[in-house]
Amino acid sequence: MYKSIGSEDISFFESIVQERCFVDLESLDMYSHDETEDIFILPEVVLKPSSAEEISSIMQYCNEQNLCVTPSGARTGLSGGAIPVHHGVVLSMEKFDKVIEIDEQNYQVTVEPGVITEVLQNAVKEKGLFYPPDPASKGSCFIGGNVSENSGGPKAVKYGVTNEYVLNLQIVLTSGEIIWTGANVLKNATGYNLTQLITGSEGTLAIITKIVLKLITHPTHDLLMLVPFMDSEVACDAVGAILRNGITPSGMEFMERDALIWTQEFLNDRSILVEDNHAAHLLIEVDGFNPEILMSDCTKIMDVLEQFETGEILFAESQAQKDALWKLRRSVGEAVKANSIYKEEDTVVPRSALPALLNHVKRIGYKYGFKSVCYGHAGDGNLHVNIIKGELTDKQWNEELPIAIRELFTEVVKLGGTISGEHGIGLVQKQYMDIPFSEKSLDLMRSIKAVFDPKGILNPGKII
Amino acid sequence: MYKSIGSEDISFFESIVQERCFVDLESLDMYSHDETEDIFILPEVVLKPSSAEEISSIMQYCNEQNLCVTPSGARTGLSGGAIPVHHGVVLSMEKFDKVIEIDEQNYQVTVEPGVITEVLQNAVKEKGLFYPPDPASKGSCFIGGNVSENSGGPKAVKYGVTNEYVLNLQIVLTSGEIIWTGANVLKNATGYNLTQLITGSEGTLAIITKIVLKLITHPTHDLLMLVPFMDSEVACDAVGAILRNGITPSGMEFMERDALIWTQEFLNDRSILVEDNHAAHLLIEVDGFNPEILMSDCTKIMDVLEQFETGEILFAESQAQKDALWKLRRSVGEAVKANSIYKEEDTVVPRSALPALLNHVKRIGYKYGFKSVCYGHAGDGNLHVNIIKGELTDKQWNEELPIAIRELFTEVVKLGGTISGEHGIGLVQKQYMDIPFSEKSLDLMRSIKAVFDPKGILNPGKII
Numbered sequence: 006m007y008k009s010i011g012s013e014d015i016s017f018f019e020s021i022v023q024e025r026c027f028v029d030l031e032s033l034d035m036y037s038h039d040e041t042e043d044i045f046i047l048p049e050v051v052l053k054p055s056s057a058e059e060i061s062s063i064m065q066y067c068n069e070q071n072l073c074v075t076p077s078g079a080r081t082g083l084s085g086g087a088i089p090v091h092h093g094v095v096l097s098m099e100k101f102d103k104v105i106e107i108d109e110q111n112y113q114v115t116v117e118p119g120v121i122t123e124v125l126q127n128a129v130k131e132k133g134l135f136y137p138p139d140p141a142s143k144g145s146c147f148i149g150g151n152v153s154e155n156s157g158g159p160k161a162v163k164y165g166v167t168n169e170y171v172l173n174l175q176i177v178l179t180s181g182e183i184i185w186t187g188a189n190v191l192k193n194a195t196g197y198n199l200t201q202l203i204t205g206s207e208g209t210l211a212i213i214t215k216i217v218l219k220l221i222t223h224p225t226h227d228l229l230m231l232v233p234f235m236d237s238e239v240a241c242d243a244v245g246a247i248l249r250n251g252i253t254p255s256g257m258e259f260m261e262r263d264a265l266i267w268t269q270e271f272l273n274d275r276s277i278l279v280e281d282n283h284a285a286h287l288l289i290e291v292d293g294f295n296p297e298i299l300m301s302d303c304t305k306i307m308d309v310l311e312q313f314e315t316g317e318i319l320f321a322e323s324q325a326q327k328d329a330l331w332k333l334r335r336s337v338g339e340a341v342k343a344n345s346i347y348k349e350e351d352t353v354v355p356r357s358a359l360p361a362l363l364n365h366v367k368r369i370g371y372k373y374g375f376k377s378v379c380y381g382h383a384g385d386g387n388l389h390v391n392i393i394k395g396e397l398t399d400k401q402w403n404e405e406l407p408i409a410i411r412e413l414f415t416e417v418v419k420l421g422g423t424i425s426g427e428h429g430i431g432l433v434q435k436q437y438m439d440i441p442f443s444e445k446s447l448d449l450m451r452s453i454k455a456v457f458d459p460k461g462i463l464n465p466g467k468i469i
Numbered sequence: 470m471y472k473s474i475g476s477e478d479i480s481f482f483e484s485i486v487q488e489r490c491f492v493d494l495e496s497l498d499m500y501s502h503d504e505t506e507d508i509f510i511l512p513e514v515v516l517k518p519s520s521a522e523e524i525s526s527i528m529q530y531c532n533e534q535n536l537c538v539t540p541s542g543a544r545t546g547l548s549g550g551a552i553p554v555h556h557g558v559v560l561s562m563e564k565f566d567k568v569i570e571i572d573e574q575n576y577q578v579t580v581e582p583g584v585i586t587e588v589l590q591n592a593v594k595e596k597g598l599f600y601p602p603d604p605a606s607k608g609s610c611f612i613g614g615n616v617s618e619n620s621g622g623p624k625a626v627k628y629g630v631t632n633e634y635v636l637n638l639q640i641v642l643t644s645g646e647i648i649w650t651g652a653n654v655l656k657n658a659t660g661y662n663l664t665q666l667i668t669g670s671e672g673t674l675a676i677i678t679k680i681v682l683k684l685i686t687h688p689t690h691d692l693l694m695l696v697p698f699m700d701s702e703v704a705c706d707a708v709g710a711i712l713r714n715g716i717t718p719s720g721m722e723f724m725e726r727d728a729l730i731w732t733q734e735f736l737n738d739r740s741i742l743v744e745d746n747h748a749a750h751l752l753i754e755v756d757g758f759n760p761e762i763l764m765s766d767c768t769k770i771m772d773v774l775e776q777f778e779t780g781e782i783l784f785a786e787s788q789a790q791k792d793a794l795w796k797l798r799r800s801v802g803e804a805v806k807a808n809s810i811y812k813e814e815d816t817v818v819p820r821s822a823l824p825a826l827l828n829h830v831k832r833i834g835y836k837y838g839f840k841s842v843c844y845g846h847a848g849d850g851n852l853h854v855n856i857i858k859g860e861l862t863d864k865q866w867n868e869e870l871p872i873a874i875r876e877l878f879t880e881v882v883k884l885g886g887t888i889s890g891e892h893g894i895g896l897v898q899k900q901y902m903d904i905p906f907s908e909k910s911l912d913l914m915r916s917i918k919a920v921f922d923p924k925g926i927l928n929p930g931k932i933i
Contacts, residue, residue: 110709110821111850133715155658166656168665169633182909188887190817191849192630194619194669195887195894195905196932197914201632201665205658222715245574251597251686251758294715298759353654357574385655386575423652423659430659441659445646450661452920456913468660 007073007091007462010049014072018052018094021062025053025100036095039080039087040142040338041433042348046088048075048095055100057175057183057214064212064463065181067094073462076208078118078150081142083338083349084431086154086207090466098149101214104128112220113172113189118149118213135223137164140427141335149213155205157427159256159290159334162384164221166427168204175215176203179458189217202453207429209464210457227255227292228299229327230306231277233316237261237285237379241359243313244287244383248356250309252302256290257384259359264337264380264391271340276329283316287383288334337380338389346394346402347378348433350410352417353426356386365416366390373409374401387426407436414440430468438469471537471555471926474513478536482516482558485526489517489564500559503544503551504606504802505897506812510552512539512559519564521639521647521678528676528927529645531558537926540672542582542614545606547802547813548895550618550671554930562613565678568592576684577636577653582613582677599687601628604891605799613677619669621891623720623754623798626848628685630891632668639679640667643922653681666917671893673928674921691719691756692763693791694770695741697780701725701749701843705823707777708751708847712820714773716766720754721848723823728801728844728855735804740793747780751847752798801844802853810858810866811842812897814874816881817890820850829880830854837873838865851890871900878904894932902933 018026027033028050037045054060067074073093080087089095101117104125108114109132116125122143126136139158140146150156152174157166173187186199193200203210234240237259244257260268262284269275291302307318321327341347354362363379366388370377375397381389390413394402414424414437423441424434438447450469454461482490491497492514501509518524531538537557544551553559565581568589572578573596580589586607590600603622604610614620616638621630637651650663657664667674698704701723708721724732726748733739755766771782785791805811818826827843830852834841839861845853854877858866878888878901887905888898902911914933918925 108819108821109713111819112712113819155656155662157656157658161656165633168662169629178909178913180909182907184907184910184913186910188817188882188905189819189885190851190887190890191820192619192621192625192817192846192851192890193887194621194815194889194891196902196910197674197917198619198632198665198669199910199913201662202917205662210661222717248576249573253686295762298762351658353652353656355572355575355577355653356655357572382656387654387656418652421653423654423657425658426654426656427658438660441652443646443648445642445644446648446650446660446663449648449663449920453661453666453917456916456920 007093008071010072010093014070015050017066018050018063021059022052022054027051036077036097039082039085041083041085041088043346044085044088046090047092048089049092051095051097053097053100057177060096060177060212060214061181061183063096064177064179067462068179068460071460071462073465075464076212078147079121079145081146082150082154082431083428084425085433086429086431086467088432090432096212098147105215107132113217114220115215115217116148118147118216120148122146122148122151129220130223133223134220136170136218136220138167138170141338148216152204152213152216153206153208154427154429157382157385157387159258159382161382162257163253163255168201170218171200171204171216172219173217174200174203174213176211176213178211179463191219207431207464207467209454209467224292225294226296226299227290228303229290229321229330230303231319231330232287232289232310233280233283234285234287235282235314237363238360239313240285240287241363241383243310244359245357246309246312247306248384250305252305254289254384255292256288258288258334259383260286260334260337260380261378263378265333267344267378268333268337268340271343272333272336274329274333280316288330341378341391348392348406350390350392350413351425351428352390352422353385353387354417354420354422356384358420358422359383359386359388361420362388362417365413369409369413373405375406375409385426386422411437411440432467435468471557472535474536474557478534479514481530482514482527485523486516486518491515500541500561503546503549505547505549507810508549508552510554511556512553513556515559515561517561517564521641524560524641524676524678525645525647527560528641528643531926532643532924535924535926537929539928540676542611543585543609545610546614546618546895547892548889549897550893550895550931552896554896560676562611569679571596577681578684579679579681580612582611582680584612586610586612586615593684594687597687598684600634600682600684602631602634605802612680616668616677616680617670617672618893619891621846621849621851623722623846625846626721627717627719632665634682635664635668635680636683637681638664638667638677640675640677642675643927655683671895671928671931673918673931688756689758690760690763691754692767693754693785693794694767695783695794696751696753696774697744697747698749698751699746699778701827702824703777704749704751705827705847707774708823709821710773710776711770712848714769716769718753718848719756720752722752722798723847724750724752724798724801724844725842727842729797731808731842732797732801732804735807736797736800738793738797744780752794805842805855812856812870814854814856814877815889815892816854816886817849817851818881818884818886820848822884822886823847823850823852825884826852826881829877833873833877837869839870839873849890850886875901875904896931899932
């Protein structure tokens with residue numbers, strides 16, 4: 006396995022990053038986990054380099070010395086990608102916190118990976134530009150983590166996910182070499198697509214040190230509505246009906262009854278009245294440049310919704326009300342976490358299969374005795390299934406639940422879907438990779454990993 | 470090297486594809502070239518399999534026997550990707566000609582690689598759906614070739630290139646295994662992105678046998694205008710100015726004076742009067758769902774154009790006139806080809822660098838004594854540089870021109886660009902891959918190639 010870190014290693018690291026080398030317990034503890042359930046594994050040292058050259062020296066040394074390295078961003082991940090499973094070095098990217106250049110001529114931004122996604126969004130918005138992908142954790146997650154996980158978020162239904170915006174990456178290889186994966190261009194047919202291979206590779210192939218992203222013009226107007234449904238599967242059906250009528254909302258978020266109620270309690274915000282017969286809600290946003298067209302889009306959406314049984318539709322009347330509704334939606338994950346021990350599955354299917362997926366979730370829950378709270382990006386067919394520990398025994402939780410999850414993922418793949426839409430595989434979904442992929446596909450991935458990291462020192466124990 | 474094909478090999482192939490095995494000279498000749506300049510290399514046999522299983526048997530056999538295999542689509546490529554450099558087997562995908570399923574619920578289509586791109590577009594348009602990427606050769610190229618080359622086309626400025634639409638691929642590996650690269654979903658964070666690795670890999674990693682593409686709602690209206698400029702660099706400047714004013718046209722095509730005049734002659738279409746002082750034209754299209762908004766977009770474009778010196782702007786007044794204008798643009802490549810021996814370079818830069826790129830092209834042409842005709846997708850910064858043989862001697866053409874091209878590509882990379890935007894590297898640009906990529910990056914690509922094709926039997930001699 007990997008070598009343990011000794012005092013001579015620490016001396017070397019200090020020669021590279023000076024005082025940004027940490028071995029105190031508080032630091033080690035802080036980097037022992039991300040937002041994934043209750044998993045804590047201590048690293049042996051935390052390094053906070055501030056340049057690609059420092060990382061190059063560190064990687065070359067660790068590769069030679071057989072020390073394992075786990076890259077770490079804002080630790081908001083939900084699949085355990087930043088957990089140092091084999092201890093060793095945590096390489097925190099937090100000092101890479103600069104928006105290097107906003108290129109207004111070409112609608113591009115060059116940014117370091119440790120910039121908070123919302124900070125990046127605000128910086129480009131000041132120039133009238135828009136970087137759309139915004140995971141629920143946008144106020145705390147790093148753009149480098151978003152690229153590594155190929156993050157999505159509510160706007161993906163209209164604007165796509167992170168990888169559709171990544172034009173070029175500067176990366177440090179395990180050998181210490183620093184390369185660019187592509188060019189700063191909108192179209193590129195020059196060799197294998199290393200940019201897209203690194204994007205979504207969860208920090209297992211290389212360390213990302215600079216990111217060039219495509220931007221678009223920032224929309225000037227949006228409208229937001231919250232629609233209660235008496236039946237969750239009907240809410241999912243409505244999503245497809247809206248899209249098939251030629252409207253592409255900039256958000257179509259699904260929340261089961263408990264997701265909304267638990268979040269209201271968590272935030273102590275009772276502004277929305279959830280009636281007894283409300284089984285689920287859709288939060289629907291349209292955005293664009295022309296208020297009249299947006300109103301007309303909303304009217305069309307209302308027309309479509311008339312085919313379905315809904316409660317009274319709430320239109321947000323102020324920016325404050327929009328912010329409050331989005332805060333409710335964005336806080337569901339935290340609220341569920343605060344309520345119970347849970348496991349979150351990040352299922353994704355072709356969106357017309359959403360009602361069937363929801364049905365499978367509940368059926369399997371009934372069979373294995375667990376309760377679930379579901380919410381997510383219905384427009385993309387991406388359903389977050391939160392399985393609640395509640396009254397389950399530790400034995401049920403640890404031994405039976407993996408069987409239930411396997412059954413759920415098998416149904417997901419049968420529906421044409423896969424086991425992660427935007428959270429990544431990391432540590433906690435690794436055991437299920439044989440469900441979406443054949444052994445041969447996994448072999449290809451293992452071989453690609455070996456191309457970039459022959460000794461397996463970079464983020465070991467993840468994905469495959 | 471590779472084994473030559475003998476009668477026992479032919480017997481095996483006939484046992485798999487029956488009468489779809491060809492060794493007659495006419496067939497061999499037909500598959501000896503694509504649309505790339507004047508390169509002809511005969512294969513030893515042409516196979517036309519009709520199922521993934523047939524391809525699996527062929528690949529397994531060729532891999533064991535060390536026979537090389539060159540996949541072949543509609544042979545409209547411009548980088549020599551389909552030329553059987555080492556002879557051997559040409560694997561024509563023309564029997565894979567079915568649109569398998571148009572999924573109107575999920576806005577997806579499953580298609581075989583041998584379907585002509587325009588046939589696919591028309592099939593989905595009947596359902597109100599839109600597959601946007603449309604290379605100039607859309608009436609004859611195959612969708613499988615588009616995926617293999619990551620093709621672009623005029624609409625890329627608004628709608629993106631092929632890889633943004635590829636959700637999932639069925640591929641046959643050199644070992645004969647048949648796998649799917651992903652899932653039929655809009656977002657996917659499950660393992661390494663094999664789908665994007667195969668897309669644009671120019672038939673060097675695997676044989677694509679099924680393609681699942683994302684579709685969008687088909688726009689209902691469009692407007693088209695042709696704008697003459699007195700100065701080519703000013704035309705390029707105007708492109709950036711339009712985009713910076715928040716308009717995203719669905720096409721922004723640049724044509725130098727000679728490109729338009731040669732094409733008029735080639736098509737015998739003199740409907741456009743090119744004045745003596747017209748140095749270049751922009752063909753600008755807007756599309757959408759609301760005619761009033763499109764008119765307003767055109768008015769905004771006219772306002773922007775007032776800052777520049779232009780000739781009289783032509784608005785297409787009928788579908789026939791739109792078709793004629795697009796035909797002119799789409800025929801430039803063929804017209805140049807008909808006019809002279811030429812070489813086409815597929816340069817791409819951040820679009821604000823287009824005027825500088827054009828300037829470099831002309832300066833290098835002056836230095837080395839060649840004339841060039843430039844045209845392309847100005848909205849994406851993608852300039853096709855057609856170098857005309859004209860009066861150049863064979864010695865100049867064969868010995869000096871590569872030096873000039875190297876000088877041009879070096880400038881392109883300095884401008885932040887790269888050496889192919891949409892045509893691929895194939896055979897003819899391979900010698901320049903050291904300009905955009907470091908030796909380490911090329912090594913990574915070679916190693917990825919070896920993962921998929923350890924014996925190097927698949928489309929040898931291409932990319933790297």
